[in-house]
Amino acid sequence: MKRRRLLQTAALALCPASCEKKLSPPAPFVTLADLDAKLKARETTPLLLVEHFIDRIARIDRTGPKVNAIMELNPEVKAIAASCKPGLLHGLPVLIKDNIDTADAMHTTAGSLALRGHKPKRDAALVMRLREAGAIILGKTNLSEWANIRSPNSTSGWSARGGLTRNPHKLTHSASGSSSGSAAAVAAGLAPAAIGTETNGSIISPASACGIVGFKPTVGLISGAGIIPITHHQDTAGPMTLTVRDAALLMQVLAADFTLELPRDALKGARLGVLRQQSGKHPQVFALFEAALQKLRDAGAIIVDSVELPNVREAGSLSWKAMLIELRTDLNAYLEQRGGDVRSLSELIAFNEKHRDAEMPHFGQEFFEQAEKLGSPEIIAAGQEARKMAQQLAGPEGIDAALKEHDLDALICPTNDPVGVINLKTGDTNDRVFSTPAAVAGYPHLTVPLGLVDGLPVGFSFIGTAKADARILALGHAFEQVTQARVAPTFNAG
Structure with a gap:
């Protein structure tokens, strides 16, 4: 108790006495940008934010709905919150996937019992960047063990160390994977942001399945040093957030020399190619997609329909x-x-x-x-x-060829169909997710919430050429402003 008072005193020392009465915990679903504004206005402190999210994790992740997204809380998090560095992410709590090295009191195991006994010697490069920017590493998220590369019969969201992560929208349904815990945690309001990793679909699929923003950047833009690998040709970390603006904020820290603007009119004159062959056949997903296309047209975008993507x-x-x-x-x-x-x-x-x-x-x-x-x-x-x-066919002769043929800024399609019911005996139901071309090419892919189908989220994808990350984020942000499709989960048990 004495330690807690000391930490609160240290945090409040950053705030004049006159503001103490205004200090309050944030709303359940609050963005990095909003929290940053509250911290700068001295309406809250890093320690109060950390305590808020720890309490919410206890009520929603550990008990209550039992989403089970968090593998491990950082035992040093309150002390860190009382003395975090100034920077772009000063005082902002972030979760990271359990296949990203941290040289601290936490483990890094990829969900496996095999790595519990020996911790990494140093932080992953991206963790160093987060700490230098003043971010608070709140904890590690669960994942599909070994990032879903162990078995063709696996169940996404399950690991031997972490157990099973559930979808916050319907607890009986998959959170998808492999960044299942990162996606479910952000969707459930357990943290404003998380870092996931992807080799093929592991950011895009759980983000769309849980109804949040997921961004897989151009491979190499974020250092892969200290990330438990599958293949360096496709592996990349990326932000998983409530908004595109928050994803862009994290990218400015995670990637070197990355700057961008997010104009509201980014869709005006943008040429967007619809990938019909990759869009599936789900009628309710189609209905949401067609409504979104009309909103894009209304915002000034030029929709080029039925673009063919070669060599998929x-x-x-x-x-x-x-x-x-x-x-x-x-x-x-x-x-x-x-x-x-x-x-x-x-x-x-x-x-x-x-x-x-x-x-x-x-x-x-x-x-x-x-x-x-x-x-x-x-x-x-x-x-x-x-x-x-594979890289040649997916990139220059695939995505690039489609973009060039129609003079496009980006390719678009529904990211996914609704996820299936969890069944640990039979494994994943393998519902449609669009991820492979951008993953194989190493190109940027953004998914933004599109809406709900039978209570389960689906996403809207923007795919671009190599290093078009800033343009893709700008298009996604503008799309987000005209659709406002993200829906908070209800933790439905049926």
Whole structure:
């Protein structure tokens, strides 16, 4: 109790005595931008914000609806809040996915029991940037174990260490993955923002499924150092937030030399190409999408319908062929430099077999076992050739070709169909999500809430060419202003 009073005293020292009466906790669903304004106006303090979100996590994540999005709270968070650095994110709480290294009191495990006993030696590069900007690392979020690369029969949102994350809109339904905890936490108001990671759909899919903004930037724009890898050709971190403005704010910290403007009229004159073949067949999703297209037209956008995206199937197939080979190489390198009891993919496979009851009660590790067999020089060379061709087909001969043919600023389509019911025995229902072309090309992809279908969120996607991140965010922000489609979850139990 004495420690708590000392921390509050330190936080209030930042605020004149006359403002103490105005201090109040934030609303349940509050943006980074709004919290930043409150902090600057001295209407709250970093410590009060942290205490608010810790209380909300206790009431919604641990008890009550039991979303189970948070893997671990930072035990040092209140002390950090009392002395956080000045910067662009001063005093703002952020959650990060449990496959992003932190050299602090928290673990980094990718949801696996195999990595509990040995912590990383240093922060991931993006964590360093967050801390330098004054952000408060509130905790780690749950995820699909090993970022959903362990088994074809996996259930998104489940990990041996974290258990099962649920969708805040319907607790019986999937939060999708692999950044399930990050998406569900932001959607549930457990933090104003989280950092997820994506190799193929792991930001875009859970963000759209949980009804928030998710941004997968151009690969390489955010450093991948200290992120537990699948393949460096596609892996990237990215922001998961309530608004596009908040995602843009985080990008200015996460990426070096990244600046942008978010004009409300960014849609005026913008040429947007509709990917009908990638839009699925769900009639209620179509209805929401068509209504959004009309709002885009009303805002001055030029809608070019039925744009064909070449090479989708071929690029995806080649990328998958390369990915398992790259998984073995990249994961071995990470585990070796990290140290600990498990220092290679083969040792990880052995660990999972030894602890089968805890690690594999619902699904196996078939992808790991396949990848471990792909280590010969001939196979690695074939993987490199497949990767080169996949990137060419998805990027220059895919997305770029479609953009160029119609002189487009971006490609658009509904991000997803509503997610399915959770079933740990049978695994994911594999509902439609559009993610592969941008993931394989390494190009930016933004999903923004489009609305609800049967109480479950669907998203609206903007895809651009390499390093068109600022333009894609500007288009998404303007779209968000004219649609205002995000809906707070009701934690429906049925």
